[in-house]
Amino acid sequence: MYLTVHGTTAMLIARSVPNPFVAFLLALASHFVLDFIPHGDEHLLKAHFTRGQTARRMFGAASLDGLILLGFVAIFLWVGPTVNTSTFIWSLIGALLPDVLQGIYFATETKWLKPFQNFHLGIHNASNHPLNWHQGMLVQCLVLTAVWLFSIF
Numbered sequence: 001m002y003l004t005v006h007g008t009t010a011m012l013i014a015r016s017v018p019n020p021f022v023a024f025l026l027a028l029a030s031h032f033v034l035d036f037i038p039h040g041d042e043h044l045l046k047a048h049f050t051r052g053q054t055a056r057r058m059f060g061a062a063s064l065d066g067l068i069l070l071g072f073v074a075i076f077l078w079v080g081p082t083v084n085t086s087t088f089i090w091s092l093i094g095a096l097l098p099d100v101l102q103g104i105y106f107a108t109e110t111k112w113l114k115p116f117q118n119f120h121l122g123i124h125n126a127s128n129h130p131l132n133w134h135q136g137m138l139v140q141c142l143v144l145t146a147v148w149l150f151s152i153f
Ligand SMILES: [Zn+2]
Pocket: 001, 031, 035, 098, 099, 120
């Protein structure tokens, strides 16, 4: 799913779990639970793309997505519940870490990240229910709305 959905889930976890370490672990686990839900991200990656094309597409999507997430973070910190700063940061790190590692893998094809990348993509494809972009956006918007509302109220 998009970084915005993962990051917003981190906000929900941070407000629910005061311990930074537990929040990190739950946020990390939440990443894979959310990625298991069919969400139509498959169009970002095509087998025939070169490494450079893949890296540029991922960077382009992640840049816009990251800016939107920053907006959600700002609004959460402005109007949301009071959360422990350390818990908030560690929850965000846990929720976003898998996609950061994926980005590093796409940019560098570092061998030690290959098993993790296979695991990450395996979870993405585990449901074997590919969606088109419109269906995927609908799913992600619905999940984002639900998580956002639980995060701030
Ligand atoms: Zn992911």
